[in-house]
Amino acid sequence: MRRLAPYQTGLWLAEYIDMRCQLCRIYRSTPQSQLAHHQAPSSLHSITDTPPTRTALKKHSFLTDIIHKVDRYLSSSFLCTHCHNDITWLPRLFEVDIAPSISLSIQASTYYEYPIRQAIRAFKHQEDMTKLPLLLHVIRQLPRPHGCHRSNSVIVAMPTTSQRLAKRGFDPVSILSAQLSKHWQIPLWQGVKRIDDTVSQQGLTRAERLSNLDNAFALIENPPTKRLLLFDDVSTTGASLQALARAFIPPASIKSVTDNSHSSYQISAYVLAHGSKS
Known part of the structure; x- marks a missing residue:
């Protein structure tokens, strides 16, 4: 994937070096006692080379457990508790x-x-990498699809057009979907292309969006699995994901899909943000 390494480096720095909340820039709410213990193991054997006592081994086990807990905390949150709770997280589907x-x-x-x-x-629109840690935090709030794993499912990122890619210089959805793939441990599949003669969906009504997306996607190859997890950054009306899903259900196959035949796909979709509270 194009220029993935710089993004990974930036995320690594934000996750393990920058201990501040990505919104308020105040330190994340990790107890200072845990942070102090986080530095302790390196000095465990620095004073003497004699074999550790049973008490020392127990202490080492305790400190190791603390380290693992801190690591799990850091790997799950880029925000402090206050900023996390200020965001409305959506458990429901639409x-x-x-x-x-x-x-x-x-x-x-x-x-x-x-x-x-x-x-x-x-x-x-500006390739502002300082916003990526916050978006990764949002990605990690998406519930992992029940029963899905690397052997029976693939993530299908919303494709972009070659014209849009050339104009923007990078594909933000592909960067975000790579992070979702890493988080869920489910592979990406890029067997769909987007036709260049569609325009941006921004500013269009729902009817205009649906008309604009007629035949906007085409399969390059058949999916390797039956469970398809579509992914996009934002869904306002759902028109783009609707059109992408339809690429896997040609008109001649609608009856067989409705009848849940062997040829049907199990398709669901995931996005960072829903554009309306209504």
Whole structure:
């Protein structure tokens, strides 16, 4: 993936070096006692080379446990508790129809509002990497699909057009989907292309979005699994994900999909933010 290493480096620095909340810039709410213990193991054997006593081994085990707990905390949160709780996290799904009697469930992590809206825009339009840790925090709030793993599922990132890629210089959704793939341990699959003659969905009505996306996606190859997890950064009306899902359900196959035949795909969708509270 293009220029993935710099993004990974930036995230690593934010996760393990920069201990401050990515929003308020105040230190994350890790107990200072744990942070003090986090530095202790290196000195455990520095004073003497004699074999450790049973008490020392117990102490070492305790400190190791503390380290693991701190590491788990740091790897799960880029925000302090206060900033995390100020964001509205969405446990519910919303749905759009993709064919008669077939609906696509879309799980959003939060609403497309401050501060997530500003972070997505800055990363998407200005390649502002300082916003990436916050977006990764949002990604990690998405519930892992039940029963999905690397052997039976793939993540399908919303494709971009070659024109848009050339203009922007990078593909933000592919960067974010790579982080979701790493978090869920489910591989990415890039067997769909987006047709260049569609325009941006921003500013269009729902009817215009649906019309704009007619035949906007084409399969390059057949998916390697039956469980497809579609991913996009923002879903306002669900039109883009609706059109992408339809690429896997050609008109001639709608009856067999409705009948849950062997050829059907299990498709669900995940996004960082849902564009409306209604």
